[in-house]
Amino acid sequence: MAESKHLCDCQQQVDEVKCLKRLDVVIKEYREKPGALIPVLQIAQGLFGYLPEVALKRISLGLDKSYSEVAGVVGFYSFFSTVPRGRNLIRVCLGTACYVRGGKQVLEAIKKHLGIDVGQTTPDKLFSLEVARCFGACGLAPAITVNDDVHQRVKSAKVHEIINSYRKVPKGKAARQKRVKS
């Protein structure tokens, strides 16, 4: 069987076997805990960058939850993704406050700049684009997140600056720089 490559949160190309091994440890740790499914899915998404079928099936067996139930939970929450994402995940808030303060225009500007639609990933695998409903940062509207960074009062004309700041630096480093800045 050909081993497919995934992006891990450690920014290194880690093969699927290693990710699955780590997932097994997580499943074992959570197996007896009530409400284990969502945290395990979150950790798995952190490991693989998304939720591949092989991981979901491993979780289904490991937590003794039916595959349909696991899939139902994954499909319900928009933060879970079953398709691979780019190195950087951009989420544009279209909750009420962000929407009325121009979130839609921000989204259009990002789509135009990256040349992709919502749910897609750029051909160079650098950026994926999603929309979200409310980060709970309504006072900062319109807000977007790039990975774990929240960008406030974003202007459509300036989205290219935000995006470009993620082009060269690895994900972890960008986050560190931002923390230093604030």
Next chain:
Amino acid sequence: MPKVTIDGTSVEVPEGTSILNAAKLVGVRIPTLCHMEDIHAIGACRVCVVEVEGAKTLAASCVMPVFDGMKISTHTKRVREARRTVVELLLSEHNGDCQVCDRNNDCELQALAHELDIKSIRFEGVKTAAGLDTSTPGVVRDNGKCIKCRRCVAVCGQIQSVGALFPQFRGFKTVIGPAFGADLETVACVQCGQCAAVCPVGAISEKSHISEVWKALDDKSKTVVVQVAPAVRASLGECFGMEPGTLVTGKMVAALRRLGFSAVFDTNFTADLTIIEEGHELLHRLTLAVKDKKPVALPQFTSCSPGWIRYMEYFYPEMLPYLSSCKSPQQMFGALAKTYWAGKVGKKAEDIVVVSVMPCHAKKSESERPEMNDSGVRDVDVALTTRELGRMIKEAGIDFTMLPEEGMDSLMGASTGAADIFANSGGVMEAALRTVWEVVTGRELPFLNLHVPPLMGLSGIKQAEATLTGTLPAWSFLEGVTVKVAVASSLSNAKVLVDKIKTGEVSYHFVEIMTCPGGCIGGGGQPRKTTNEIRQKRINAIYREDEGKKLRKSHENPEVLKIYAEFLGEPLGKVSHHLLHTEYGARQRV
């Protein structure tokens, strides 16, 4: 105990009682849709709303517990209009096709619309996308008709521990179904059809094979024979408005003959045969364990219920050696009809069509198993549900209730009371004990009226034990052995039992498992809708059928004795091994 007033009538009810159940006590009927007694109360559909004095909003009576002094009105203008709005909204997206729907005239949503006097639908909206899933042998799903009540999710997950169906996606896009909205064949589904049994609308049904049966009956080059499962005779009458628990064995035979079947046979015949084979298999395993001190898979699990077989293949593949190798009575019948009976009447197996009538969806799946062709061709050609037979009888214009009582045809039509009780949870075990006890001791099973009371009734897990004494010389090694047996119905109960057996917490010699709650009388293919009250009535009817028979022990069935003398030779013999026994294989769970 809280005292409440419902529509002006006061009643005292236990703490925690729902408004719905309190209302029942004073004879007030509140309409429901998603609710299933004792199984599923989630207040999802809002059809059961009532007005509570002092409360700002209407309350869903199925989930709202009463409090002392509560004043409830169940049919005020506000309540009536809310219910009507709810049902109209459901209808506005329901892709129903009522006139050609499987559930036409048997649909809870249709009945509710009628009951609430809905004459028009005020809301125009997008219809739920239709999506027909015919991927499995026994169950058909149509998402367009689904009203998302989640009854099927509750039975599949809680009652059956299978979890093939679950809400997928969210909001208007929600579909109730297998993982990621894929077809049912992509997940572990045991084909029990309990989802279809509880579906209030036409979203889940059996895969209809009626047209195949008509086609065979119309083909003059074919000899079409039919076998009927024990449970059908206690429920078929319900398709014609008869009281649940009415025994219709004779009328059923008459109806089948009028439909044009060449011979009307009884799956009971092979149920008796199963007892002989499975009983001897148990004795063989006991001999190995007790006399020869050899390692052997004990307890032996029954293998009549094909949903249970699929469950083991998916969820406990390591336990497959514990299953009896006996085919189910349906499949034993098919293999024998196309060999033994074919020889008797001078027909070739390929010219015989075997139709079975079963209370079951999984029997359809079982009949399609590729290994079930020991007669040289497919052993059972078509498996119908009780409901499908009801429909065929109606289509043929037969006035069922006016039919005379007729008897089964001979050679494969005789049966004892032991075969009848296969329909009830605990029945196979009782039937097996009636025979095994007598084989080992030479005396009748020492229980009143040949029944084993601890194994009767609707409890999910039942057990019994009895010590063998006065054994015949050939079985003296069993002298003093306490035989321990257990019975479970519904797969969640089976899971509890199997897990305990696996850890060694409990140990038994013989375990009966039936996929559906209460056994086959509560099968997924039975007339809708099945409640515990109806299950009990069917169970009582089956025991009446048993007690009304002169012969009540499988080893006394004259046609079973004849088939061993003329065709099979001996139990577990070479012919039996070839035609009556089978093997199982692990299935990938995900």
